Amino acid sequence: MTTVRRVRDLARAGLPRSVGERLPAAPPQEVTELLHDKRFQAAVATWAHENDVEEPAAWDEVTGYLHEMAADHDDRTSQGWARLGDWFLRAYDVLVDEDQMQRLRKVDRRHSLALAFSHRSYLDGMVIPNVLMARRFSPTYTFGGANLNLPVIGTVAKRTGMIFIRRSTQEIPVYRLALRSYIRQMVTNRRNLAWSIEGGRTRTGKLRPPVHGILKYLTDTVQGDGEGDDAPDVQVVPVSVVYDQLHEVSLMTEEARGASKTPEDWRWLVRFARLQRRRLGRAYLTVGEPFSLRERMDELAAEGLTGHQAVERVALDISHRLNRATPVTVTAIVSLALLGADRALTVDEVLDTVEPLAAYIDARHWPVAGAADLRDRSTIRRALSELARSGVLTAYDQGTEPVWKIGDDQHLVAAFYRNTVIHILVERAIGELALLTVSELEPGAELPDGGELQVGWEEAKRMRDLLKFEFFFPSRAEFEDDLRTELHLLVGDDVGELTPVRARELLVTARPHLAHLVLRPFLDAYLVVADRLAEHGDGHVDEADLLADSLAVGQQWALQRRVASAESISLELFRTALALARHKGLLAEGEGVGSAREAFAAELRDSVRRVNVIGEIAGEPVQVVAPPVPSSSPRRETV
Structure with a gap:
């Protein structure tokens, strides 16, 4: 049987007997309840009045959006969908911690679950529902991009709890009103909801920065929109899915080198299905520690954090818990x-x-x-x-x-x-650079009040700020606690004093050395962007042109061994470097910005140098040729 027929037949397995038969006219329960909800009716009427729209027209639009996103659970369709999921997952054995599942089932009996999952593959949307369904959890409704709402199979997916939502809704605020109200009604009805906290698949293997849309609507729901204590609560559950290998990684890395993303359509789906024919090992689903969203919001409010700040902190909490739940493969x-x-x-x-x-x-x-x-x-x-x-x-x-x-x-x-495990190594790597900074202090150097140890702390904080768009760091206080833990592992006891000689001894005897293994690819990529940015002086910078120039020059540096590895030549890493430069105000033109750009490049050159020193201490052969400090504008040569 061909892949096309297999996908089609499994998709149709959950449809009514006649493929052409229309779905039942009755909308899902949540839509019916919303349309009769007085608070929702008032919200639509208010929106229509504020936007000078006739109320019947507003109702037509919002009702259309509700039907577009609404999903339901049908037993027969869900069973067929599970078989389709098992077929797509035929490249893997799925491993689950059954003790974690048993504990989570107890939470499921009492609460609505908000399952925030990491997103490394399109297969995630099949792994999670299949695992939960096989263990008789309450039905789970999963949010997915509207780009995946393909003919036939999208219809089936909606009847298994798949909620297709649009990604760009800035120009259609009434859509956001419909989605927010729909999520509130789902939580009120004790539905389990699942969504990717990253918003889309990672292109590098590590977690992407969290998006706040669905989480914002969930926080509005548990806080009752000002309605008091009758608002429902949810238990937020971080869910990590990681794979030994993935067939689709090669496509994502092509995009990192500048290739265009393949649009999701039936041809894409068939190609994706064919890729799964070859076995690739195991997929691992693990669960982090659940927490009450309402209680967490109350704690943050007590700290003075509300609104967007509170949502942002919760998103970071979820990301930290996801990282801690992700196993080492x-x-x-x-x-x-x-x-x-x-x-x-x-x-x-x-x-x-x-x-x-x-x-x-x-x-x-x-x-x-x-x-x-x-x-x-x-x-x-x-x-x-x-x-x-x-x-x-x-x-x-x-x-x-x-x-x-x-x-x-x-x-x-x-x-x-x-990169699926790099989060567990970052703080140790930064600790090594802090020790190196202390070890390089000149005799008689002027020291801050805290002496040599304070120099190390300041260096660690500088690296934390340099890499904050790349990794999820805890608060500054927690970060210092984690660094003390790392130093304790290195030294064997608490560090009260730290001299340059002692710091060097610790570095030489440390095992393992991680800074060159963990940080160098990112710092090399940042240096490429900083170098090209410095060439603009005080002038205007076109971001697209800067990225293209970084790709071209980065490839040259890789060939010349001016960067340690070709993995640093990646649009994903260059974009993060660009975000850091933007945060530092280095993308705006004006007098004096050229000097700041040069200082940024110099900072990164020194960071790369010190990472290379760690590599030498670790016994790594010296292979990297340091990029020269530019003295004039580059000359383009034609070959």
Whole structure:
């Protein structure tokens, strides 16, 4: 049976007997209740009056939007959809922590669940409903982009709880009114809701910055829009889904190099389905600690945070919990080792890199996917073989023993897998740079009141600010606590005093060294953008042109080994660097901004230098040629 027929037949399995038969005219329960809700009627009437729209016309528009987004749960259709999901997931064995599921079922019996999930694949929307349905959770309604509302299959999906919503609604405020009211009614009816806190799939493997739309409507609901204490509450549940490997990563990395995104249509769906024919290991679903959204909003209000600030803090809370729930995969650790070396390694050399990482992961009590033993030789070798089979690695076995390296043009793919765990290593990497800064202090250097230790703290905070658009850092107080934990692991006791000599000793004896493995790709990418930005002096900057120039020059630097790895040449990383520059006011033209741009580039050059020093301390061969400090505008040559 062809893939096209298989997708079509499984999609139709949940439709009425005649494919052409119209769906029942009766709208879902929530729509009916909303249309008769006096508060909703008053809200529509107010909107019509404020926008000088005839009330019947406003009702026609809002009713159309409600029917467009409304979803329902039909048992027969849901069973057919689950079979379709199982077929799409045939490349994986899905592993679930059953103890977590049992605890969550108890919460499900008493509360409406708001499942905020990480989004690494289109398959997430099948993994989560199938896992919950198989364990007899209350029906879950999942928000998805309207771009996925394809003919036939979109109709089926709506009858399994899929709520298709538009992404751009700035110009249609009445749509936002309809969506907000619909979500309120769903929570009032104790429905479970699921949505991606990132808004869309990650292109780098790590969490993207959270979007606030659905979360804002949920917070409005639990706070009652000023209606008092009768408002319903929800339990927010972070849900992490991570995969050993993904077929679609190569397409995402092509976009990171400048390719256009493939539009979602039936041809795209068939191609996506065909990709799943080849086995790729396991998918892991894990659950973070649930929390009451109303209680959290009350806590923030007591701290003086309300409105957008409170929603933003809750979104960050969810992202932190998602990261903490995400397990370490063997694929990620092997990718980390090979990306850091950027040369062929034997199994023993990979194990030598992984062993101190495994010890560190144990010390920090981070979960490992499938309870895998990261020190086990056969486990590491199997991961190497699977990555070679999928083309991420190349293997050479004609010598005395097999060796593996990152394949040509596969650095971004390997980086995607590494980045699924990079959040657990960032603070340790920053701690190493803080120690290096102290170790480089000159004798007799002027020190702040806190002495050498304060110099280290200030450096750590500077790196935190430099990378704050890339990673989710805790509050400054929590960040300092985490750094103290890292220093405690390094030293074995609390650090009261820190001299340059002691800092150097700690760095030399530390295991593992992580700054060059974790931070260098991001700092290299930032330096490319900062270098091209500095070339504009005080002048105007066109962001699209700057990104294109960064891609071109970045590729040159990669060929010249002025950046450590080709993974740094990525539009996704360049865009984050651009966001940081915008935040610093470096994209606005004007007198003096050129000097600030030069200072930004100089700061990044020094950060890259120090990361490379950590690499040298770790015993890494010196391979990187430092980018020169520009003395004049670049000359374009024609070949």
